[in-house]
Amino acid sequence: MHTAVLCDKVIEYLDPKTNQNFIDCTLGSGGHTFEILKRTAPKGRILGIDQDEQALFIAKAKAKEQKVGDRLSLAHGNFATLQMITQQEKFRPVHGILFDLGLSSDQLERSGRGFSFQKSEPLDMKFNTENPTSAEKILNFWSKRDLERMLREYGEEMFSGEIAETIVRSRAEKHIKRTDQLVDIILQATPKWYHAKKIHAATRTFQALRIMVNQELDNLKEALPQSVEILENQGTLVVISFHSLEDRIVKNFLKEHSQLQLLTKKPVMAGESEIKNNPRSRSAKLR
Numbered sequence: 001m002h003t004a005v006l007c008d009k010v011i012e013y014l015d016p017k018t019n020q021n022f023i024d025c026t027l028g029s030g031g032h033t034f035e036i037l038k039r040t041a042p043k044g045r046i047l048g049i050d051q052d053e054q055a056l057f058i059a060k061a062k063a064k065e066q067k068v069g070d071r072l073s074l075a076h077g078n079f080a081t082l083q084m085i086t087q088q089e090k091f092r093p094v095h096g097i098l099f100d101l102g103l104s105s106d107q108l109e110r111s112g113r114g115f116s117f118q119k120s121e122p123l124d125m126k127f128n129t130e131n132p133t134s135a136e137k138i139l140n141f142w143s144k145r146d147l148e149r150m151l152r153e154y155g156e157e158m159f160s161g162e163i164a165e166t167i168v169r170s171r172a173e174k175h176i177k178r179t180d181q182l183v184d185i186i187l188q189a190t191p192k193w194y195h196a197k198k199i200h201a202a203t204r205t206f207q208a209l210r211i212m213v214n215q216e217l218d219n220l221k222e223a224l225p226q227s228v229e230i231l232e233n234q235g236t237l238v239v240i241s242f243h244s245l246e247d248r249i250v251k252n253f254l255k256e257h258s259q260l261q262l263l264t265k266k267p268v269m270a271g272e273s274e275i276k277n278n279p280r281s282r283s284a285k286l287r
Contacts, residue, residue, distance in 0.1 A: 004031025025079040028104035051127035080219040155208030
């Protein structure tokens with residue numbers, strides 16, 4: 001079961017009140033959304049956006065079960081088109097907007113799309129199944145130079161050159177189709193001491209591929225300015241990021257926009273008890 005990260009802090013900063021409206025740009029399993037709906041009854045609404053149709057299906061069933069379906073609008077789409085989605089749904093006014101940029105447990109554990117290096121799954125990594133790009137296509141058809149640049153820029157991988165070279169050499173012998181194949185390639189390309197580190201040797205490569213397949217950083221850069229345009233005066237924007245590339249974009253955006261009042265001087269992190277109950281919250285940073 002997916003546990004919403006930093007849920008108490010999200011509620012604290014969004015501060016949802018009776019009959020207010022909110023947008024959850026990354027609906028996922030709906031953990032944050034359903035907590036907000038509890039506090040905005042009887043007429044407060046939420047627009048939940050997700051690229052993953054499976055997430056929308058789960059949220060719709062949960063909303064029906066909790067009898068809040070009339071207050072939850074669902075949109076299948078990319079938050080990079082946030083303004084267009086909001087206009088199409090005629091969703092106004094908006095008192096708060098949330099971005100939780102992490103993968104849900106459902107995507108990691110049950111999607112079967114290769115997000116986790118701990119399972120043997122097809123190398124897909126698409127949030128939106130209609131996306132023509134996949135991790136498999138990138139690994140098998142991109143040049144060594146482009147692979148190395150992707151691993152360096154999006155994974156901040158210190159062995160980007162060695163991994164890219166081993167990918168190219170391996171695919172010449174056998175098409176790279178599955179996650180366990182890629183993990184073996186990464187382990188071949190990197191030294192033994194790297195395998196003993198706290199962070200798994202495949203973590204950064206899988207991160208880089210997922211970011212590239214889904215254009216995550218570009219989408220975030222597109223969406224943040226739109227969120228400011230949509231918000232009511234005194235509205236609140238909350239963003240939870242999970243790695244330095246995302247956090248840097250969010251931090252710089254909030255600093256550069258003078259019409260925004262920064263409520264968090266430093267990123268808010270999970271406490272020890274939350275990390276113990278939900279280890280994935282360890283890397284979460286809320287701004």
